[in-house]
Amino acid sequence: MKILISGGRVIDPASGRDEVCDVAVAAGRIIAIKPGLGQPGSGFEAQRTIDATGCIVAPGLVDLAVRLREPGQEHAGMLESEMAAAVAGGVTSLVCPPDTDPVLDEPGLVDMLKYRAERLHQSRVFPLGALTRGQKGEVLTEMVELTDSGCVAFSQAELPIVNTQVLQRALQYAATFGYSVWLRPQDFWLGKGVAASGPLASRMGLAGIPVAAEVIALQTLFELLRGVCKAPGTQVQLHLCRISSAAGLELVRQAKAEGLPVTCDISVHNLHLTDIDIGYFDSRLRLQPPVRQQRDREALRRGLADGTIDALVSDHNPVEADAKILPFAEAEAGATAVELLLGLAWKWAEQDSVPLARALAVLTQGPAAVLGRSLGTLEASVGRLVVGGVADLCVIDPKGYWTVGEDTLRSRGKHTPFGGHELPVSVRATLVAGQLAYDALAASRA
Numbered sequence: 058m059k060i061l062i063s064g065g066r067v068i069d070p071a072s073g074r075d076e077v078c079d080v081a082v083a084a085g086r087i088i089a090i091k092p093g094l095g096q097p098g099s100g101f102e103a104q105r106t107i108d109a110t111g112c113i114v115a116p117g118l119v120d121l122a123v124r125l126r127e128p129g130q131e132h133a134g135m136l137e138s139e140m141a142a143a144v145a146g147g148v149t150s151l152v153c154p155p156d157t158d159p160v161l162d163e164p165g166l167v168d169m170l171k172y173r174a175e176r177l178h179q180s181r182v183f184p185l186g187a188l189t190r191g192q193k194g195e196v197l198t199e200m201v202e203l204t205d206s207g208c209v210a211f212s213q214a215e216l217p218i219v220n221t222q223v224l225q226r227a228l229q230y231a232a233t234f235g236y237s238v239w240l241r242p243q244d245f246w247l248g249k250g251v252a253a254s255g256p257l258a259s260r261m262g263l264a265g266i267p268v269a270a271e272v273i274a275l276q277t278l279f280e281l282l283r284g285v286c287k288a289p290g291t292q293v294q295l296h297l298c299r300i301s302s303a304a305g306l307e308l309v310r311q312a313k314a315e316g317l318p319v320t321c322d323i324s325v326h327n328l329h330l331t332d333i334d335i336g337y338f339d340s341r342l343r344l345q346p347p348v349r350q351q352r353d354r355e356a357l358r359r360g361l362a363d364g365t366i367d368a369l370v371s372d373h374n375p376v377e378a379d380a381k382i383l384p385f386a387e388a389e390a391g392a393t394a395v396e397l398l399l400g401l402a403w404k405w406a407e408q409d410s411v412p413l414a415r416a417l418a419v420l421t422q423g424p425a426a427v428l429g430r431s432l433g434t435l436e437a438s439v440g441r442l443v444v445g446g447v448a449d450l451c452v453i454d455p456k457g458y459w460t461v462g463e464d465t466l467r468s469r470g471k472h473t474p475f476g477g478h479e480l481p482v483s484v485r486a487t488l489v490a491g492q493l494a495y496d497a498l499a500a501s502r503a
Contacts, residue, residue, distance in 0.1 A: 078094075124156070128158060143179065154185050186210070204234075215345055239297075255350055294319075301348075303352055331354050341472050369420060370398075374393075399484065435447060449488065
């Protein structure tokens with residue numbers, strides 16, 4: 058279908074483009090970005106026109122942490138609901154962690170997930186393969202076979218590898234083939250709590266997770282990485298998932314300055330919330346990693362603005378009501394967030410006077426760069442607007458305020474710390490491979 062997006066402010070952080078013009082889409086690709094495409098004699102006859110006057114046209118968002126709950130909950134239609142939530146939030150590409158049920162440690166499971174996702178014609182799904190079989194931290198998976206099935210990197214999700222020798226061998230093996238390894242830095246023994254260590258956790262009687270749990274894990278990873286990088290002919294990219302502390306971020310900054318092949322992301326929850334928000338044991342704040350003190354939050358906000366942090370992620374994890382309506386320490390960790398990602402990034406930019414291009418970069422260009430060559434033929438166009446590239450984009454209404462609530466969330470998971478909050482922007486339309494995957498006007502009529 059030929060689609061014309063007319064009169065919008067086109068912002069592409071990757072190229073520095075920021076101008077009011079039209080975008081022409083045909084055969085799944087962007088064929089022109091310039092003014093006047095809707096005028097007679099322009100040479101482009103659209104079958105559908107999207108009026109983007111007063112709106113922002115941006116690359117489709119790339120979210121590096123979205124749990125789809127499949128395999129495992131096919132009976133509940135989780136894939137359909139979470140993919141619908143993603144495109145409603147402007148997310149056109151998402152990475153699915155391997156902690157499904159069963160774990161994504163076999164090619165057949167990855168093939169099934171990708172097949173189901175592709176049939177929905179919504180967001181692109183990039184699975185992470187399990188780094189070890191069953192995520193037990195003992196035996197490495199067949200990374201080559203998982204890569205052939207479509208895995209873009211390898212991860213343990215929330216489970217650390219206790220055996221340091223296994224971790225070293227995993228990095229060495231991945232380096233041999235140039236694979237990426239995604240790990241959340243948290244020491245196994247120190248990370249068994251449910252809230253950030255501090256005065257609040259002590260007063261509430263909650264088992265704490267100290268900053269040392271993150272720092273020790275990071276120091277171990279960096280030391281192992283130095284050894285791996287010394288070996289000739291090896292190449293590995295280490296991506297650190299959900300940094301949560303000021304001390305941890307400083308170690309990442311030092312590692313990058315040293316030249317280690319490291320990238321990192323943070324969650325929208327850690328960008329906005331602190332342990333004080335737990336209030337009276339609010340289980341919606343039962344998250345991994347836990348939200349920490351204000352000094353940690355402010356350090357993360359600065360790190361995201363100055364480029365130390367490469368990407369902002371939703372860490373979307375839809376949790377059923379029965380698993381949340383429990384005492385805080387017993388509640389399942391996780392929250393719905395993929396639909397909130399754009400609005401919370403925008404809110405951060407407004408609060409900290411961050412340029413709009415930078416706010417969009419941590420949702421598009423930054424995470425696409427983390428994926429890098431894992432994107433294959435899509436590498437040149439995911440997370441950016443380029444003539445000839447795949448037409449993954451979203452139209453954003455900067456005045457489209459909306460209130461987060463059970464009736465406004467498309468995800469099956471309705472639990473979020475931001476319930477009842479008003480967010481500053483909304484998505485008017487989302488295109489994936491040139492197809493209209495989400496139309497806010499049509500959705501409002503349904």
